[in-house]
Amino acid sequence: MACxxxxxxxxxxxxxxxVILAAADVSRVVDRIAHQILEKTQxxxxxxxxxxxxxxVPLARRLAARISTFEDVTVPVGVLDITLYRDDLRRQAxxxxxxxxxxxxxxxxxxxxxxxxVLFSGRTVRAALDALSDVGRPSSVQxxxxxxxxxxxxxxxxxxVGKNIPTALAENVKVTLSETDGSDEVRLYPGAAA
Numbered sequence: 001m002a003c004x005x006x007x008x009x010x011x012x013x014x015x016x017x018x019v020i021l022a023a024a025d026v027s028r029v030v031d032r033i034a035h036q037i038l039e040k041t042q043x044x045x046x047x048x049x050x051x052x053x054x055x056x057v058p059l060a061r062r063l064a065a066r067i068s069t070f071e072d073v074t075v076p077v078g079v080l081d082i083t084l085y086r087d088d089l090r091r092q093a094x095x096x097x098x099x100x101x102x103x104x105x106x107x108x109x110x111x112x113x114x115x116x117x118v119l120f121s122g123r124t125v126r127a128a129l130d131a132l133s134d135v136g137r138p139s140s141v142q143x144x145x146x147x148x149x150x151x152x153x154x155x156x157x158x159x160x161v162g163k164n165i166p167t168a169l170a171e172n173v174k175v176t177l178s179e180t181d182g183s184d185e186v187r188l189y190p191g192a193a194a
Contacts, residue, residue: 016190017187017188017189017190018187018188019185019186019187020147020163020165020173020186020187020188021147021162021163021184021185021186022184022185023183023184023185025186026146026177026184026185026186027184029146029162029163030059030062030063030066030146030162031066032162033063033144033146033160033161033162034063034066034067034070035070036160037063037067037113037144037160038067038070038071038073040142040159040160041111043071043073044067044071044073044075046109046110046111046139047075047110047111047112047113048075048076048077048078048103048107048110048111048112048113048138049063049064049075049076049077049078049112049113049115049144050077050078050079050080050102050107050112050113050114050115050128050132051077051078051079051080051115051116052080052082052114052115052116052124052128053079053081053082053098054180055116055117055146055175055177055180056114056115056116056117057079057115058177058178058179058180059115059116059117059144059146059177060077060078060115061077061179063075063115063144064076064077076103076104076105077103078100078101078102078103078107079098079099079100079101080100080114080128080131080132080135081097081098081099081100081131082124082127082128082130082131083096083097083098084097084131085127085128085130085131086123086124086127087123087126087127088123100131100135102135102136106135106136107132107135107136107137107138108136108137108138109137109138109139110138110139111138111139111140111141111142112132112138112140112141112142113141113142113143113144113159113160114128114129114132114141114142114143114144115143115144115145116128116143116144116145116146117145117146117147117175117177118145118146118147118148118149118173118175119143119145119147119148119149119152119156119158119161120149120150120151120152120173121151121152121153121154122152122153122154122155122156123153123154125143125154125156126154126156129141142159142160143156143157143158143159143160144158144159144160144161145158145160145161145162146162146163146175146186147161147162147163147164147165147173147175147186148161148163148164148165149165149166149167149171149173150164150165150166150167151167151169163186165186165188167188170190170191171188171189171190171191172188172189172191173186173187173188173189174186174187174188174189
């Protein structure tokens with residue numbers, strides 16, 4: 001009597017990673033945000049873009065370049081380091097403090113648009129607002145993000161959003177940009193892996 005073949009167990013199926021925005025999509029989204037900024041700010045008059053490291057900085061530079069292309073307007077760009085203002089410093093590995101670089105003319109009395117890649121809990125933006133108050137007094141502050149994934153823990157919303165991505169709390173959105181990572185893409189990872 002022949003023995004039945006042993007049942008082969010298949011490896012557990014890995015949930016798939018979804019590409020939410022490919023390179024061409026990222027480019028279109030940046031263009032759309034640049035147009036929205038021009039419309040909402042009457043041609044970006046008296047506006048400064050401040051990128052939040054890491055990926056907010058190249059996004060701010062891209063937005064300024066696209067605004068210049070569309071309207072021949074030069075929007076000053078700076079960098080706002082928020083490292084010392086984060087509320088998770090004791091829970092995370094030590095981060096190197098980066099430079100805060102304000103455009104010539106500063107930010108006093110000007111409209112500042114903070115630029116970041118992903119809006120999630122709102123804690124990064126809260127830290128940016130605290131850092132901003134230490135370097136000047138803008139007339140108003142707005143927020144531009146490439147992706148809003150929801151799950152806010154603070155009452156913060158973006159004025160300019162490239163893409164709203166409904167996510168589960170355990171999922172992770174990963175933005176890569178050519179300036180920092182070698183390619184442009186937004187991916188949604190299951191669980192906490194990225």
